[in-house]
Amino acid sequence: xxxxxxxxxxxxxxxxxxxxxxxxxxDAGLPSELILPLSQHIGAPAxxxxxxxxxxxxxxLLAESQGAVSAAVHAPxxxxxxxxxxxxxxxxxxxENTCISLVPDGADEWITTRxxxxxxxxxxxxxxxxxHDAGISGLGGAGFPTATKLLARDRCAIDTLIIxxxxxxxxxxxxxxxxxxxxxxxxxxxxxxxxxxxxxxxLYGVEDNKPDALKAMQAAVAAQxxxxxxxxxxxxxxxxxxxxxxxxxxLTGKQVPSGGLPADVGIVxxxxxxxxxxxxAIIDGKPLTERLVTLTGRALGKPCNYRxxxxxxxxxxxxxxxxxxxxxxxxxxxxxxxxxxxxxGAVPVIKTTNCVLAPTHEELPAPPPAQACIRCxxxxxxxxxxxxxxxxxxxxxxxxxxxxxxxNLFDCIECGACSWxxxxxxxxxxxxxxxxxxxxxARQDKQRAERSQARFEAxxxxxxREAKEREAKRxxxxxxxxxxxxxxxxxDPVQAAIARAKARKESVVKSEDVG
Amino acid sequence: MGFLRITSPHGHGPLSTSKVMQTVLLATLPGVIAxxxxxxxxxxxNILFGGIVALGLEYCVMAVRKRDPLFYLxxxxxxxxxxxxxxxxxxxxxxxxxxxxVASAVLLGKHVFGGLGYNPFNPAMVGYVVLxxxxxxxxxxxxxxxxxxxxxxxxxxxxxLFANSQYDAVTMATPLDxxxxxxxxxxxxxxxxxxxxxxxxxxxxxxxxxxxxxGGLWLLYQRVFTWHAPVAxxxxxxxxxxxxxxxxxxxxxxxxxxxxxxxxxxFGAFFIITDPVSSAVSNRGRIIFGALIGILTYIIRVxxxxxxxxxxxxxxxxxxxxxxxxxxxPATYGHNxxxx
Ligand code: SF4
Ligand code: SF4
Numbered sequence: 001x002x003x004x005x006x007x008x009x010x011x012x013x014x015x016x017x018x019x020x021x022x023x024x025x026x027d028a029g030l031p032s033e034l035i036l037p038l039s040q041h042i043g044a045p046a047x048x049x050x051x052x053x054x055x056x057x058x059x060x061l062l063a064e065s066q067g068a069v070s071a072a073v074h075a076p077x078x079x080x081x082x083x084x085x086x087x088x089x090x091x092x093x094x095x096e097n098t099c100i101s102l103v104p105d106g107a108d109e110w111i112t113t114r115x116x117x118x119x120x121x122x123x124x125x126x127x128x129x130x131x132h133d134a135g136i137s138g139l140g141g142a143g144f145p146t147a148t149k150l151l152a153r154d155r156c157a158i159d160t161l162i163i164x165x166x167x168x169x170x171x172x173x174x175x176x177x178x179x180x181x182x183x184x185x186x187x188x189x190x191x192x193x194x195x196x197x198x199x200x201x202x203l204y205g206v207e208d209n210k211p212d213a214l215k216a217m218q219a220a221v222a223a224q225x226x227x228x229x230x231x232x233x234x235x236x237x238x239x240x241x242x243x244x245x246x247x248x249x250x251l252t253g254k255q256v257p258s259g260g261l262p263a264d265v266g267i268v269x270x271x272x273x274x275x276x277x278x279x280x281a282i283i284d285g286k287p288l289t290e291r292l293v294t295l296t297g298r299a300l301g302k303p304c305n306y307r308x309x310x311x312x313x314x315x316x317x318x319x320x321x322x323x324x325x326x327x328x329x330x331x332x333x334x335x336x337x338x339x340x341x342x343x344x345g346a347v348p349v350i351k352t353t354n355c356v357l358a359p360t361h362e363e364l365p366a367p368p369p370a371q372a373c374i375r376c377x378x379x380x381x382x383x384x385x386x387x388x389x390x391x392x393x394x395x396x397x398x399x400x401x402x403x404x405x406x407x408n409l410f411d412c413i414e415c416g417a418c419s420w421x422x423x424x425x426x427x428x429x430x431x432x433x434x435x436x437x438x439x440x441x442a443r444q445d446k447q448r449a450e451r452s453q454a455r456f457e458a459x460x461x462x463x464x465r466e467a468k469e470r471e472a473k474r475x476x477x478x479x480x481x482x483x484x485x486x487x488x489x490x491x492d493p494v495q496a497a498i499a500r501a502k503a504r505k506e507s508v509v510k511s512e513d514v515g
Numbered sequence: 516m517g518f519l520r521i522t523s524p525h526g527h528g529p530l531s532t533s534k535v536m537q538t539v540l541l542a543t544l545p546g547v548i549a550x551x552x553x554x555x556x557x558x559x560x561n562i563l564f565g566g567i568v569a570l571g572l573e574y575c576v577m578a579v580r581k582r583d584p585l586f587y588l589x590x591x592x593x594x595x596x597x598x599x600x601x602x603x604x605x606x607x608x609x610x611x612x613x614x615x616x617v618a619s620a621v622l623l624g625k626h627v628f629g630g631l632g633y634n635p636f637n638p639a640m641v642g643y644v645v646l647x648x649x650x651x652x653x654x655x656x657x658x659x660x661x662x663x664x665x666x667x668x669x670x671x672x673x674x675x676l677f678a679n680s681q682y683d684a685v686t687m688a689t690p691l692d693x694x695x696x697x698x699x700x701x702x703x704x705x706x707x708x709x710x711x712x713x714x715x716x717x718x719x720x721x722x723x724x725x726x727x728x729x730g731g732l733w734l735l736y737q738r739v740f741t742w743h744a745p746v747a748x749x750x751x752x753x754x755x756x757x758x759x760x761x762x763x764x765x766x767x768x769x770x771x772x773x774x775x776x777x778x779x780x781x782f783g784a785f786f787i788i789t790d791p792v793s794s795a796v797s798n799r800g801r802i803i804f805g806a807l808i809g810i811l812t813y814i815i816r817v818x819x820x821x822x823x824x825x826x827x828x829x830x831x832x833x834x835x836x837x838x839x840x841x842x843x844x845p846a847t848y849g850h851n852x853x854x855x
Contacts, residue, residue, distance in 0.1 A: 008848070011528065013526055013528070014526075032741070082691055087810075090697075092522075093832075094520070170526070244846060245627065245849065247753055249848075255848055255849050256849055257847075257849050257850075258847065258848075258849035258850050260849070325518075328519050328527065329518050329519060329520040330518055330519045330521065332523075332525055333525075336523070336524060336525040336526045337523060337524045337526070338523050339523055339525065340522070340523070341518065341519065341520045341521055341525070342518060343518055344518070344522060345518075357525075359525070364525050364526050364758060365527075366519065366521060367521070368531075369586070371532045371533075371590050372590070372592075372630060372632040373594070373629040373632045374531075374532055374631065374632055374791055374792055375632060375791040375792045375794075375796065376532075376535065376740070376791040377741070377791055377797075378530065380797065381741070381798075381846075384848070385846050385848040385849075386845045386846060386848050387845075387847055388796055388797065388844065388845065390796065391796065391840075408843070408847040408850065411847045411848060411850070416523050416524030419524050419527075419766055420524050420526060420527055420528050421528045422528075423528075423530040423531050423532040423534070423535050424531075424590075425527060425530045425531070427522065429522070429523065429524065430522050433522075471566065508721060
């Protein structure tokens with residue numbers, strides 16, 4: 001039994017997990033259209049390899065990944081490619097992105113896939129390639145392509161794999177449910193990932209508000225027998241314990257250095273859903289085409305967890321779960337703490353869609369207007385990164401970038417705990433997001449300016465040097481002319497002409513050097 | 516369909532600034548009741564009158580600054596300022612003293628700096644010190660406690676407040692004065708001979724302090740502030756008193772218990788130095804902030820010439836708070852690698 005470490009800060013918002021009946025899964029069925037964004041993750045968008053009008057089968061590759069930080073897109077069912085064009089996608093900015101529109105034919109025919117026989121006999125590189133080909137990106141958090149994360153093994157020695165079953169955001173129960181219904185697959189996936197990474201330890205982190213998931217995971221781990229250092233660890237519920245950095249500290253007592261990655265301390269974290277996807281890719285050769293999504297909130301008549309094909313429009317899910325919009329209705333992609341508001345239900349479920357929250361106005365009222373900061377320090381007590389949010393707020397308002405960086409603005413994980421506790425309802429995180437992007441822009445501007453400054457200086461130098469050289473040549477010519485005048489009689493005109501030609505040639509060579 | 520677009524987080528905790536301020540007001544009750552019992556209704560009247568003045572002033576200032584005055588009045592902060600100031604004022608003060616005090620607190624203490632949250636000094640203590648320097652006589656006349664004299668009634672109190680003549684309540688030197696001025700008596704004899712001394716400290720004063728302590732503990736329980744500053748102040752003051760107790764000789768500065776339960780100690784520890792705006796920010800900073808106030812208060816009490824020292828100590832440390840902050844910035848996650 002390992003010790004569980006305490007982390008600084010954190011809050012206890014109402015959990016509201018019971019609402020979506022964790023442990024129960026409904027099938028979302030086939031919508032009339034699937035919308036598959038080519039960019040569902042951090043990094044370069046995938047490149048379509050099908051044309052409008054093509055008939056495709058389930059599991060067929062639709063778009064190839066581009067470069068290392070990219071993930072492929074596969075068909076979640078059989079049907080016809082109807083369009084490739086701009087559509088609304090789930091994104092905080094509300095922007096559009098290129099999507100493949102697939103109309104299912106209802107037959108749900110699949111290509112035949114085959115996994116590897118014995119993954120232990122395969123090299124990590126081959127297995128990573130399989131994960132990459134299956135289009136897997138993190139199913140929680142930022143949706144970083146999983147294959148890229150696994151490549152950390154080439155850079156650092158990884159000793160520990162952490163499966164993050166914390167799910168500390170209120171309302172969401174997708175991982176909780178997955179752990180209850182698919183603990184064996186999670187464990188199998190985790191073993192494959194650990195094998196790829198060369199990690200000897202696997203830690204499963206589960207918050208103590210999920211007793212059923214905890215039991216299921218413990219049973220699945222125990223069922224494996226003795227395969228090495230494996231432990232399912234439970235720890236007190238607190239938001240945001242599931243932040244990657246926070247969980248690492250809770251389970252191991254280590255802190256990821258500022259600006260670094262977990263791999264720097266020999267750790268890689270994966271979400272349970274990602275583990276299952278890796279298992280499916282390696283054992284069955286199946287690409288990632290579906291996931292569990294929590295539909296919850298009191299504006300829904302039938303909140304539950306749904307097994308959803310990627311690309312399913314959220315409006316389809318809302319209809320299934322009997323959504324009745326009220327006045328000032330909000331629709332949130334993700335949880336109440338870090339999720340973002342959607343403008344429309346016409347956006348698809350993507351690989352990172354763990355929850356769609358439709359609260360009533362009474363349930364999550366819009367914040368009242370902000371009052372003055374009374375420097376009560378509640379925000380600092382709540383901050384899991386041990387920042388001083390109230391100071392960051394002052395400096396953000398004053399646009400004091402130097403102090404912002406000195407107070408480690410960039411270590412803020414935007415968890416929203418500070419905003420949640422602030423008695424003056426100041427939208428603190430909003431200030432930090434804005435300040436971060438301003439600083440990043442300023443840095444880029446500075447780099448650009450420095451580059452053009454360097455170019456300018458180089459040019460200036462060249463111009464000056466050339467001017468000096470011309471000056472020197474003029475002086476030399478003058479001198480030569482004088483000498484010539486003096487020795488005009490004595491000198492042989494032929495010799496003089498040769499000397500002049502030589503001098504010209506030399507000067508040409510010189511100026512080529514410079515150019 | 517268009518849905519409401521708000522950035523995360525989408526929920527909010529139960530605390531609001533207005534609620535915090537109301538809780539603080541409520542927590543002054545035990546102390547104020549004790550004051551009213553021992554010194555009569557003077558303090559209560561101060562608080563009511565001062566509150567009306569403060570609300571009026573805040574309304575005018577906000578109207579002049581072209582903000583919605585009612586929105587700002589709703590945060591209750593100006594009532595907290597005026598209430599704390601009025602508790603610190605001597606009961607039966609004339610109306611103009613209160614007006615000048617509240618005006619100094621609200622205008623000089625707060626709005627000059629840009630309003631709530633921007634004030635480097637504790638506004639109530641700014642008001643108090645302005646009065647102490649301008650009207651030392653009125654500020655150092657304190658009524659005698661019940662048991663040593665008749666406690667004035669409500670009509671006496673109203674006369675004192677509004678009649679132009681100075682109300683001549685029976686006044687007495689406070690126990691803190693006696694302790695400071697004492698030259699010939701052992702502490703033990705001081706307690707025995709001077710009627711102003713009660714069981715632990717001064718008659719009445721000890722209960723007033725216990726009242727504020729009770730209110731403060733309740734606020735701690737409500738998590739309105741953290742324990743750091745109050746505990747540090749009381750501990751530092753206790754240590755100083757223990758060091759200067761001198762076995763209770765005639766040179767003695769008084770025991771720790773005496774200092775804890777005298778003057779504005781508990782009121783200061785739980786209601787003044789916990790003002791978040793003008794104190795240090797981090798918990799470590801607040802320990803230093805509180806401890807220094809405790810030490811300074813003790814030193815000014817035993818060597819200075821003022822009725823009490825908490826106000827001065829607080830203002831001096833308000834000055835130092837930004838410096839303390841600079842040296843006590845907590846270590847951010849990932850900047851102090853424990854595992855090395
Ligand atoms: S919680 Fe809000 S009011 Fe309190 S210090 Fe932080 S920002 Fe200021
Ligand atoms: S959002 Fe940033 S500053 Fe606020 S509590 Fe989270 S990490 Fe701290």
